Amino acid sequence: MSTQEVGKYRQFFDVDEKYFPCIDDSAIEAGAPWENTYPHETFIELLKNVENMLGGSTKRSVWIHGAYGTGKSQCAHALKKILEVPEEELKAYWNQYEPLKNNADLLNKIIGHKERGIVTAYRYASGGITTPRDLYFAIQESVKKALESSPCVSYMGENTLKESVLAWIKEHKEIFDILLKKPEWVATFSQSTSDEVINTLEKSSDVKNLMDNIFKMADKEGITAMSLDGDKLKNWLKDVIKKNDIKIVLVWDEFSGFFKQNRNSLDEFQKIVALCQEAPFYFIVVTHQTESIINSEDSTWKVVQQRFHFSEISLPDNIAFNLIGHAFNVKPAALDMWNLCADDLNNRLSTSRAAVMKAARISDPITSGLDTNCKNIAKGLAAKGILVTTPIGNNKYAYGAAVLAGDQAKIDEVKKTIKQNSTTAKLVAEGKLETVLSLPPALKLRYEMNPGNGNLVSVTSADFTKKINELKDAPVGWHFLAVIAFAKNDDEAISLRKMIKEAAQNEEYENIVFIDALSTVLGEDDFDAYVDFAAMAQYYHDNPKLATENTIKAQQVLAVTWKNRIYSGSISC
Numbered sequence: 001m002s003t004q005e006v007g008k009y010r011q012f013f014d015v016d017e018k019y020f021p022c023i024d025d026s027a028i029e030a031g032a033p034w035e036n037t038y039p040h041e042t043f044i045e046l047l048k049n050v051e052n053m054l055g056g057s058t059k060r061s062v063w064i065h066g067a068y069g070t071g072k073s074q075c076a077h078a079l080k081k082i083l084e085v086p087e088e089e090l091k092a093y094w095n096q097y098e099p100l101k102n103n104a105d106l107l108n109k110i111i112g113h114k115e116r117g118i119v120t121a122y123r124y125a126s127g128g129i130t131t132p133r134d135l136y137f138a139i140q141e142s143v144k145k146a147l148e149s150s151p152c153v154s155y156m157g158e159n160t161l162k163e164s165v166l167a168w169i170k171e172h173k174e175i176f177d178i179l180l181k182k183p184e185w186v187a188t189f190s191q192s193t194s195d196e197v198i199n200t201l202e203k204s205s206d207v208k209n210l211m212d213n214i215f216k217m218a219d220k221e222g223i224t225a226m227s228l229d230g231d232k233l234k235n236w237l238k239d240v241i242k243k244n245d246i247k248i249v250l251v252w253d254e255f256s257g258f259f260k261q262n263r264n265s266l267d268e269f270q271k272i273v274a275l276c277q278e279a280p281f282y283f284i285v286v287t288h289q290t291e292s293i294i295n296s297e298d299s300t301w302k303v304v305q306q307r308f309h310f311s312e313i314s315l316p317d318n319i320a321f322n323l324i325g326h327a328f329n330v331k332p333a334a335l336d337m338w339n340l341c342a343d344d345l346n347n348r349l350s351t352s353r354a355a356v357m358k359a360a361r362i363s364d365p366i367t368s369g370l371d372t373n374c375k376n377i378a379k380g381l382a383a384k385g386i387l388v389t390t391p392i393g394n395n396k397y398a399y400g401a402a403v404l405a406g407d408q409a410k411i412d413e414v415k416k417t418i419k420q421n422s423t424t425a426k427l428v429a430e431g432k433l434e435t436v437l438s439l440p441p442a443l444k445l446r447y448e449m450n451p452g453n454g455n456l457v458s459v460t461s462a463d464f465t466k467k468i469n470e471l472k473d474a475p476v477g478w479h480f481l482a483v484i485a486f487a488k489n490d491d492e493a494i495s496l497r498k499m500i501k502e503a504a505q506n507e508e509y510e511n512i513v514f515i516d517a518l519s520t521v522l523g524e525d526d527f528d529a530y531v532d533f534a535a536m537a538q539y540y541h542d543n544p545k546l547a548t549e550n551t552i553k554a555q556q557v558l559a560v561t562w563k564n565r566i567y568s569g570s571i572s573c
Contacts, residue, residue: 012334023073024254025124035092037071037078039099044106046075046311047082050284051106054113054247055570058309059277064286066313073253075313076286080251083120087111087490104523105565111490112519112570115497117246119153121146127257132268135258136228139272142250143237153244158207160239161232165214166201168226169194179221188213230268238279247280255285259293266300273307414535422531424460424488427522431558433486434458436517436566456515459483461496464503472509482513486566488527493518513573520569522562530557 023032037043052058066072082090094100094107123142129135147153169176176194179185189210191197197214201207218226241248262269275281287293290310294301330338389408428434434456459467464485471481485500487493497518503509522530533554540546 012330012338014329014331023077028077028122028124032077034074034078034081035096037074039097040315041099042066042311042313042315043075043078044099044103046079046313047103047106047110049309049311050079050083051109051113053276053282053309054118054249054280055109060307060309061273061276061283061285063290063308063310064284064313065288065290065310067289070313070315072286072313076251076253076284079284080120080122080249082110083114083118083249087114090114101525104525105520105569108490108520108523108565109569112493113247115494117152117244119143119146119150119244119246119248121248121250123250123252125254125257126252127261129258130261132230132265133228135269135272136230136233139250140228140233140236142252143240143248146248147240147244150246152246153240155240155243156208157236157240157243158211160236161211161228162201162207164232165211165226166198168223169198169201179217184220185213185217188216230271233272234275234278237275237281241279241281247282249282249284251284251286253286256287256293259287263298266304270300270304270307273304276307411535411539414538415531418531418534422527422534423462424486424492424522425458425463427488427527427530427558428458428460428486430555431563433517433558433563433566434484436563437484437515437571457483459485459496461487461492461499464496464499468503468509468512471512480513481511482515484515485518487518487521489521489524493521516572517566517569519571520562520566522558526557526561530554533557 039047046062046064049062053060053062064072064076082093090111091107094104100107121142123138126138129138144156147156173194176197180189180192180194180197186192189197191200191210197210200210204210214226215228217223237248240246258269259266273283276283285308289312294305389411437456457467457471464483468483471483485496487496497516500514500516503512504514533550537547537550537554540550
């Protein structure tokens with residue numbers, strides 16, 4: 001059947017109709033989707049830079065820039081959502097796209113940061129920011145709004161701002177009493193005198209509304225001494241971060257206007273940005289290309305630049321085809337018909353397809369229906385036991401003839417058994433993960449239970465309690481007792497991290513150092529790869545060469561792939 005006999009492409013494809021030509025604050029309020037953000041190379045690089053920032057490997061914030069139309073705002077919107085959506089939603093997005101699937105370690109690191117508490121604030125446009133005071137209030141307003149909507153925040157920093165307010169009111173009681181008698185403020189304040197305000201501020205645990213009213217009054221009446229300045233803002237942010245044990249990320253899109261309005265007064269701005277040197281407050285700005293904004297000869301600009309890691313968003317020529325490909329989905333009801341006519345269509349388009357690929361510098365084929373059909377046939381033969389699937393790495397498989405009919409079913413049973421028996425402790429031991437921290441000789445003697453071999457005591461969610469109970473009763477001498485924690489998956493990591501937290505607060509275990517390597521779990525993909533290779537090692541037990549090859553590959557998943565990810569990832573004590 002040819003496509004000429006069928007009709008129009010719309011019979012076969014659904015196209016995502018949730019399209020916003022421009023991402024701004026109104027589009028976000030209207031529910032502009034973020035999940036359709038295609039993870040091209042520069043976006044993934046942005047995510048890596050942000051992860052480095054959150055992980056503490058750099059003391060710089062991130063500056064997103066790029067030419068008009070490259071999707072900077074879409075990337076900023078997606079970044080904000082990645083940092084705040086539930087883990088399941090983030091994983092669903094990650095699994096949509098092959099470039100992200102190939103960066104599973106990045107996903108695990110981001111999830112680890114999110115578990116420790118991140119509050120993400122967002123602001124759009126900055127043309128109205130003409131003074132440092134405008135900047136301070138805009139930052140506080142945006143952060144405060146994010147704090148109020150965050151489930152991991154209980155303290156709003158009232159105490160930090162309260163002290164300076166109290167000092168001013170006590171010193172200017174007569175002025176404050178006069179202001180309170182104005183009709184506007186009589187209707188606003190429940191207190192009628194400065195003494196009543198002072199008493200409430202000093203004795204009440206909830207002064208949020210009162211503080212808001214005081215700042216409104218100060219702003220309206222021009223009381224600049226009570227206004228927010230750079231130091232007060234920094235102290236407030238540090239207080240909020242410390243008391244709630246969180247990190248704060250402020251994403252400010254369309255920030256170019258600020259630099260145009262404040263070219264000669266950037267000192268206060270860079271002071272706020274420098275806060276990330278003292279506390280986990282990160283200021284992510286989004287602008288047009290920096291060449292149009294920055295004066296590289298200006299000494300102040302040089303200081304500002306040193307506070308940021310620059311991430312340029314660009315779109316390669318061939319990215320349009322990836323974007324189009326992910327916008328089109330074959331309708332389930334039309335799938336069979338599409339498979340019938342796809343071969344004919346591809347045959348007639350081979351010449352033009354080759355020309356487009358050459359012009360767009362695309363090296364991967366534009367897949368035909370024939371390729372899909374071949375894969376389906378091979379899968380069908382494997383299901384019948386005529387072929388067996390052999391792992392070749394990177395989640396890819398080769399098909400080969402089964403030695404005996406039904407061998408694939410036997411292999412699947414072996415896989416099932418290996419999965420059931422592969423406890424995290426067994427995987428850790430097989431991968432020799434207890435040696436992931438390379439201790440210098442002096443620390444080896446101090447921390448290890450068996451001096452000289454370099455091994456720390458590994459713990460998992462299944463054996464954690466047993467092992468630390470054994471350690472607490474062990475003779476200490478001049479040794480430090482330490483355990484290092486590993487997890488096979490995210491559920492185990494969450495459970496074990498909770499156990500570590502409880503144990504660390506228990507005086508029984510006060511002499512034990514808990515080392516947390518839980519941000520880098522083995523993960524489903526790598527575990528499946530390990531199981532595949534281990535199963536094939538058993539399948540080829542009569543062929544020593546193939547059995548050995550697959551045994552080595554299984555061990556490499558643990559001792560090389562997982563171990564290296566842990567080594568390069570986030571480890572905390």
